[in-house]
Amino acid sequence: MNKLMVNLANCYGISSLSQEFDFTRARANLLYAPNGIMKTSLSNTFAKLSKGLEPEEKLYKRVPTYEVTIDGEPIKQDEILVIEPFNPSFDAKNLSTLLVNTDKKQRYDLLYKSIFDAKKSLLVELNKLSKIKKDDIETLLCGDVGCDDIFESVRWLQSNDLANEDYKQLQYKQLFDPKVIALLNEDNVLESVADYIGRYNELVSNSTLFKTGVFNPSKATTISSSLKKESFFEADHKVILNGREGVVESHREFNEIFEVEKTELLSDERLRNINQKLLNGVAPVKIFQTILEEHPELAVELADIPQFKKIMWCTYYSEKKEQFDNLLSLFDANKVELESIENEAKLEETIWFEAADTFKERFHVPFSLDIEDHTNTILGTKAPNIVFKFANEDGQYVQFNRGQLTSLDVLSIGERRAMYLLYVIFEFKARQARGQRTLIIVDDIADSFDYKNKYAIIEYLKEVAGEELFRMLVLTHNFDFYRTFQSRVLTESSKRYTSYIAQKEPDKSISLLKGGDNYVSSPFDVWRRNFSGNPAIIVSMIPFVRNLIEYKEGTSSDDYMLLTSLLHIKDNTKDLRLSNLETVIASSINNTSFSSDIDKDKLVIDFIYETADSLCAAPVIDEIRLENKVALSVGIRLKAEEFLWSKISDKSPIRGVQTGVLYDRYVNEFGGSTDTAIREIKSVLGQVILMTPENIHINSFMYEPLMDLSVHHLVGLYRTVCEL
Numbered sequence: 001m002n003k004l005m006v007n008l009a010n011c012y013g014i015s016s017l018s019q020e021f022d023f024t025r026a027r028a029n030l031l032y033a034p035n036g037i038m039k040t041s042l043s044n045t046f047a048k049l050s051k052g053l054e055p056e057e058k059l060y061k062r063v064p065t066y067e068v069t070i071d072g073e074p075i076k077q078d079e080i081l082v083i084e085p086f087n088p089s090f091d092a093k094n095l096s097t098l099l100v101n102t103d104k105k106q107r108y109d110l111l112y113k114s115i116f117d118a119k120k121s122l123l124v125e126l127n128k129l130s131k132i133k134k135d136d137i138e139t140l141l142c143g144d145v146g147c148d149d150i151f152e153s154v155r156w157l158q159s160n161d162l163a164n165e166d167y168k169q170l171q172y173k174q175l176f177d178p179k180v181i182a183l184l185n186e187d188n189v190l191e192s193v194a195d196y197i198g199r200y201n202e203l204v205s206n207s208t209l210f211k212t213g214v215f216n217p218s219k220a221t222t223i224s225s226s227l228k229k230e231s232f233f234e235a236d237h238k239v240i241l242n243g244r245e246g247v248v249e250s251h252r253e254f255n256e257i258f259e260v261e262k263t264e265l266l267s268d269e270r271l272r273n274i275n276q277k278l279l280n281g282v283a284p285v286k287i288f289q290t291i292l293e294e295h296p297e298l299a300v301e302l303a304d305i306p307q308f309k310k311i312m313w314c315t316y317y318s319e320k321k322e323q324f325d326n327l328l329s330l331f332d333a334n335k336v337e338l339e340s341i342e343n344e345a346k347l348e349e350t351i352w353f354e355a356a357d358t359f360k361e362r363f364h365v366p367f368s369l370d371i372e373d374h375t376n377t378i379l380g381t382k383a384p385n386i387v388f389k390f391a392n393e394d395g396q397y398v399q400f401n402r403g404q405l406t407s408l409d410v411l412s413i414g415e416r417r418a419m420y421l422l423y424v425i426f427e428f429k430a431r432q433a434r435g436q437r438t439l440i441i442v443d444d445i446a447d448s449f450d451y452k453n454k455y456a457i458i459e460y461l462k463e464v465a466g467e468e469l470f471r472m473l474v475l476t477h478n479f480d481f482y483r484t485f486q487s488r489v490l491t492e493s494s495k496r497y498t499s500y501i502a503q504k505e506p507d508k509s510i511s512l513l514k515g516g517d518n519y520v521s522s523p524f525d526v527w528r529r530n531f532s533g534n535p536a537i538i539v540s541m542i543p544f545v546r547n548l549i550e551y552k553e554g555t556s557s558d559d560y561m562l563l564t565s566l567l568h569i570k571d572n573t574k575d576l577r578l579s580n581l582e583t584v585i586a587s588s589i590n591n592t593s594f595s596s597d598i599d600k601d602k603l604v605i606d607f608i609y610e611t612a613d614s615l616c617a618a619p620v621i622d623e624i625r626l627e628n629k630v631a632l633s634v635g636i637r638l639k640a641e642e643f644l645w646s647k648i649s650d651k652s653p654i655r656g657v658q659t660g661v662l663y664d665r666y667v668n669e670f671g672g673s674t675d676t677a678i679r680e681i682k683s684v685l686g687q688v689i690l691m692t693p694e695n696i697h698i699n700s701f702m703y704e705p706l707m708d709l710s711v712h713h714l715v716g717l718y719r720t721v722c723e724l
């Protein structure tokens with residue numbers, strides 16, 4: 001992955017962009033884009049390509065065109081990874097995407113698809129029979145029969161013949177409602193159940209057909225069902241019953257005999273009286289009362305609720321035997337390979353722990369973390385449950401899942417952003433482990449972090465850039481991050497060829513300027529060495545040297561006041577000449593003088609205006625050159641102050657923020673006017689106050705506002721102020 005070629009048109013906010021990124025000198029390329037230029041649009045374009053989708057142009061509905069190649073070949077979607085800025089709504093679905101091993105999941109899902117489909121179909125049928133929620137059926141079945149999973153539960157049902165056909169219409173949800181179970185555990189109800197069973201067994205023992213503890217009406221129903229299912233009588237078999245003369249030759253006759261015996265048994269007056277007492281005990285549960293009235297024999301089952309639950313599941317099994325058996329058959333056919341993949345997933349836990357350790361070592365957060373059920377998370381059969389652990393003063397831990405932690409709202413925004421980095425680290429390591437070569441689009445991942453974690457991110461990206469499989473295109477609108485990444489990740493020789501600054505041209509196309517030379521990384525050193533014959537740099541030296549004098553001598557020195565008169569319209573502003581400026585600069589910076597081509601007798605204010613006019617007239621003006629922006633800003637302010645002084649009545653001297661005070665005087669005097677021209681003037685002057693201060697009060701530590709402000713905006717504002 002040496003050369004990335006990007007040709008885009010009408011892709012989100014990118015009207016046109018054509019650029020080759022070279023990874024032969026460094027595995028990372030760096031791109032600074034001021035707000036609104038193209039950063040998010042480029043990130044969105046790659047995000048679409050990573051999903052196999054086409055980029056869009058949503059605003060004007062223009063047809064997008066795109067060509068993205070690696071070494072001359074169209075880039076593949078799995079070769080792209082877009083790391084977005086932190087998103088506070090990042091949820092478990094997104095976490096699954098980052099934590100699942102895609103290759104293993106695809107193979108696992110392929111094997112498991114028929115099993116998943118069979119299980120889904122079975123759960124639908126069981127829901128119809130039992131009225132249990134589909135999501136709860138598997139858990140209840142496994143718990144009731146004492147197995148670890150649904151497959152072993154089906155195996156248990158196959159080997160335990162407890163089904164009762166009379167119960168097939170009963171609903172588990174109604175029988176074992178928590179309120180029913182609570183009432184059945186009350187003393188008076190238990191006593192009635194015991195009385196019922198005692199009398200029931202007494203009647204059974206007096207029957208010639210039934211025998212206590214051996215053969216009861218429930219088992220007679222089971223036998224009848226089996227004989228019918230196996231076509232016993234159709235094969236001309238006959239049955240002899242104890243206490244009955246002759247033989248039974250048909251299924252109808254067999255059923256009639258046992259139904260009469262059962263009816264006589266259950267119609268016993270004493271049994272009915274006990275049953276009524278039992279019903280009165282559970283009267284608050286109306287549905288169960290109705291069931292018990294229709295099936296009084298259920299009272300026998302109530303003595304052992306766990307066993308009764310097993311009977312119900314066996315009954316449902318007999319009703320849906322084909323679906324149950326099909327599920328287990330499919331599972332057994334693929335079990336060996338599924339277990340092999342699961343064992344591989346267990347080994348891959350090391351990647352998770354390695355990612356967590358990397359996170360812990362590099363980033364500063366008040367918690368440790370883990371993920372429960374690593375195997376199923378890696379295979380994607382279970383959503384990842386990340387747990388966060390906080391240690392108190394005694395070294396004891398309290399633990400929360402993601403939802404609980406979010407609801408507690410105890411993490412700062414910075415800590416939440418740091419937590420997001422864990423998922424990024426895991427994705428990098430997972431791709432590394434499976435040998436996936438990847439173009440990583442890093443979209444302002446360090447945005448809004450504190451400096452400690454911001455530097456940690458840069459150091460980690462440096463480590464990623466050392467990985468042979470990866471190439472990175474790092475996007476940012478934070479100029480401090482841009483400079484730091486240059487100095488810590490890119491070498492002095494490579495940064496000149498791998499660093500870019502985005503510029504929007506007049507035709508709305510995007511061009512990428514080389515951003516790796518000293519004009520970007522050390523602009524003030526460039527000014528010091530090259531200012532003598534460059535008008536824009538000479539103008540820019542006014543605020544810069546003023547800043548140096550402020551550090552050395554304070555704001556009351558003569559030189560500081562002289563330079564202030566070149567940044568604001570003062571009484572002596574139109575008396576100061578370039579020779580005066582040269583002297584002040586030379587007093588702060590050794591071995592400096594203006595070129596012989598510079599007319600030192602010229603008024604500085606005229607020189608400033610000429611410089612600004614020249615910049616505005618240039619066919620192409622370089623976004624990177626800070627001196628252009630500073631010179632324009634100085635010209636804008638002076639023009640604005642000249643206008644304000646000419647209009648206001650209060651001419652008293654101003655100390656402090658002069659431009660702001662002048663504007664306030666103008667507003668106080670003319671603000672009540674309904675004149676359209678006055679409102680437009682106020683709007684223009686408001687822009688002057690908004691856009692120029694940080695550009696003029698420049699210092700050697702922070703000059704990001706200059707980089708983030710387009711020179712074209714300043715050109716437009718200068719022209720507008722001149723027209724006042």
